[in-house]
Amino acid sequence: MAGGKCLALIAHDQKKDDMAAFARANKDLLSRWKIVATGTTGGRVLDAAPDLNVVRLKSGPLGGDQQIGALISTGEVDALIFFVDPLTPMPHDVDVKALMRLAIVYDIPMALNHATAIKLLPTLEA
Ligand SMILES: O=C(CO)COP(=O)(O)O
Incomplete structure (x- = not known):
């Protein structure tokens, strides 16, 4: 992916309404970014927010978390906002854990809930 900083957005199913509201409320800040997202998110x-520059990858359970992890490992994703559902068992829990692990390994800014995301986003250089 050429040029510009890249933000990854992901939300589990129970958090997708929150992510939609977050995107709508922060569309001006988000419009400065190239965005990658798992498919449904x-x-x-x-x-x-139809004007955002969003590349949709695979859905999370079908490999989307792993795709974003790979992009973190190659330096192509600069920050991660991931609205996690902590109350629902997921078939791809290992993928979720692996993605978070890579975000830590490569030390990129990572928000895992809405309260952190709204504080983090305005501080990031797009
Ligand atoms: O499951 C997900 C992240 O673990 C999200 O995937 P979708 O955005 O495709 O629902």
């Missing part, structure tokens, strides 16, 4: 973000 990316669709919801685009529904909420």
Whole structure:
């Protein structure tokens, strides 16, 4: 992915309404970024804020978390906002854990809930 800083957006199913509201409320800040998102999340973000530059990857359970992890490892994702559902068992829990692990390994800014995301986003250089 050429040029510009890249932000990854992901939300689990129970958090997708929150992510849509976050995208709508912060569309001006988000419009400065190239955005990558897991498949369903990316669709919801685009529904909420159609002018954003969003590349949709695979859905999370089908490899999307791993794709974003790979992009972190190659330096192509600069920050991660991931609205995690802590109350629902997931078939791809290992992928979620691996993604968070890589965000820590490569020391990129990572917000895992809405309260942190709204504080983090305005501080990031797009
Ligand atoms: O499951 C996810 C992250 O672990 C999100 O994937 P979707 O955005 O495709 O629902």
